[in-house]
Amino acid sequence: MPELDPVIHAQARLRVTVALAALATDDRITFPRLQQLLEMTAGNLSTHLRKLEDAGYVTVTKAHQGRTPVTWVALTGAGRRAFEDYAAALRGMLG
Numbered sequence: 001m002p003e004l005d006p007v008i009h010a011q012a013r014l015r016v017t018v019a020l021a022a023l024a025t026d027d028r029i030t031f032p033r034l035q036q037l038l039e040m041t042a043g044n045l046s047t048h049l050r051k052l053e054d055a056g057y058v059t060v061t062k063a064h065q066g067r068t069p070v071t072w073v074a075l076t077g078a079g080r081r082a083f084e085d086y087a088a089a090l091r092g093m094l095g
């Protein structure tokens with residue numbers, strides 16, 4: 001049986017990864033929009049993003065639009081591959 005990636009397998013991180021994988025390659029989403037889509041608290045989302053970022057699966061970029069700070073979140077190439085491998089392993093397990 002294939003092993004599922006423990007970084008992605010946690011329910012909240014799986015939801016984050018699925019949402020980011022739905023974006024086009026090299027696309028990104030703002031932190032508040034991702035938080036709204038996933039209906040997660042800012043603290044909870046930040047914690048899970050940090051785990052994904054430490055694994056190299058997401059990038060979190062802080063910038064400014066005019067005078068307003070904005071935080072962008074994107075799936076990395078490694079994150080997209082890890083998610084595709086995770087989905088393939090899951091499909092394999094389900095037969």
